[in-house]
Amino acid sequence: xxxxxxxxxxxxxxxxxxxxxxxxxxxxxxxxxxxxxxxxxxxxxxxxxxxxxxxxxxxxxxxxxxxxxxxxxxxxxxxxxxxxxxxxxxxxxxxxxxxxxxxxxxxxxxxxxx
Amino acid sequence: xxxxxxxxxxxxxxxxxxxxxxxxxxxxxxxxxxxxxxxxxxxxxxxxxxxxxxxxxxxxxxxxxxxxxxxxxxxxxxxxxxxxxxxxxxxxxxxxxxxxxxxxxxxxxxxxxx
Numbered sequence: 001x002x003x004x005x006x007x008x009x010x011x012x013x014x015x016x017x018x019x020x021x022x023x024x025x026x027x028x029x030x031x032x033x034x035x036x037x038x039x040x041x042x043x044x045x046x047x048x049x050x051x052x053x054x055x056x057x058x059x060x061x062x063x064x065x066x067x068x069x070x071x072x073x074x075x076x077x078x079x080x081x082x083x084x085x086x087x088x089x090x091x092x093x094x095x096x097x098x099x100x101x102x103x104x105x106x107x108x109x110x111x112x113x114x
Numbered sequence: 115x116x117x118x119x120x121x122x123x124x125x126x127x128x129x130x131x132x133x134x135x136x137x138x139x140x141x142x143x144x145x146x147x148x149x150x151x152x153x154x155x156x157x158x159x160x161x162x163x164x165x166x167x168x169x170x171x172x173x174x175x176x177x178x179x180x181x182x183x184x185x186x187x188x189x190x191x192x193x194x195x196x197x198x199x200x201x202x203x204x205x206x207x208x209x210x211x212x213x214x215x216x217x218x219x220x221x222x223x224x225x226x227x228x
Contacts, residue, residue: 046216094216107157
């Protein structure tokens with residue numbers, strides 16, 4: 001069975017600081033990787049996804065993530081955060097072609113201080 | 115047009131009652147899901163249906179019963195509600211195809227059992 005670990009439970013940054021949220025997964029086969037964002041009181045929205053090809057994936061709102069297969073990692077980055085990035089961020093993994101299920105990490109809460 | 119819509123958005127009810135949450139998607143996806151998000155924001159899959167067929171049935175009390183009248187609808191019925199059922203319930207859909215392309219989530223139903 002696959003699992004996802006997000007190392008940081010709560011990250012607090014000042015505006016303009018750089019962000020990196022860690023995500024590691026455990027699964028031996030082909031994986032599809034995702035980052036979702038949940039703004040306060042709202043539903044989850046897809047930030048970016050990786051299936052194959054270039055391991056550096058660019059998403060919406062200036063976010064990017066890098067898939068490092070040897071480290072089973074898919075860390076999320078943003079060079080300069082804004083107050084509006086305050087949200088909960090979830091990493092998720094799907095086990096490749098034909099997979100139905102996404103397994104989510106426990107989430108990282110990001111608080112950006114103006 | 116809302117892609118995945120859930121009703122109601124909020125539900126407050128007494129212990130022991132029976133309630134239903136409805137979900138509809140207009141994306142033409144063939145797979146739908148119910149997830150439970152607890153107070154710590156942890157997302158746990160409950161059920162998944164593909165073309166009206168139950169394909170994922172995680173360990174949840176049998177007081178929870180999903181019903182999928184067609185591939186665009188997945189409802190969740192809960193009998194004999196308990197305090198521990200209080201959570202946000204998210205419906206999601208995806209197109210299985212040749213790979214898991216991620217979910218589109220509904221806006222959630224916040225269930226409070228008093």
